[in-house]
Amino acid sequence: MTMTMSNEQGKPEANVRGGRRSGHRVHARHLPGLPTLAAAPARTNGSSWAPGKTEHCTAQHKRRLQAVRDKPQQASVMASEGAVSPAFAYTVVYVKDVAKSAAFYSAAFGYTVRRLDQSHKWAELESGTTTIAFTPLHQRETDALTGAVQLPDSAGERGPVEICFDYADVDAAYRRAVDSGAVPVSPPEQKSWGQKVGYVRDIDGIIVRMGSHVRA
Known part of the structure; x- marks a missing residue:
């Protein structure tokens, strides 16, 4: 569409083709006789568009997606750390007579004997989260596998x-x-x-x- 605009003397001023005037953009609201365009309506959710808002939302969406992708890896790391976290389970005391020592600790220090194996090679006291256990001085686990238990040579010495x-x-x-x-x-x-x-x-x-x- 071609429109001709005139100045006050009625002389043609410029041709407008496709909304352009002398190489410059001409908005429809500047043209005589054409209706003025209304402002863009607000969004239905109460927010209105603003420059840069789309870019901001896109970046935020990307960050959320990345966080979702990272969760399995973070959970795996936490599970791995939990798998090697220590729990102080036992204090094992090496004694000459397991049953006798268990009975002595019960009477002398006020503990209840929770377990005494029929073999008399293992006993446990009811001592809270960390169990006090008794086992013989000489057995395969100490003498052959991890080394013999060394006792003090005199009453003036003590274990570590x-x-x-x-x-x-x-x-x-x-x-x-x-x-x-x-x-x-x-x-x-x-x-x-x-x-x-x-x-x-x-x-x-x-x-x-x-x-x-x-x-x-």
């Missing part, structure tokens, strides 16, 4: 590990242990770090520390 129990009343617990056959080493006394501690030896000569609850 001690067993520690906490009590609300350390003095009463200490007296019960000694009355049940534990060998007294050091009666309970107040320590500089705020704990009351006493020491005894069990029937195999293992040091047992008996202390009060440590307050955080």
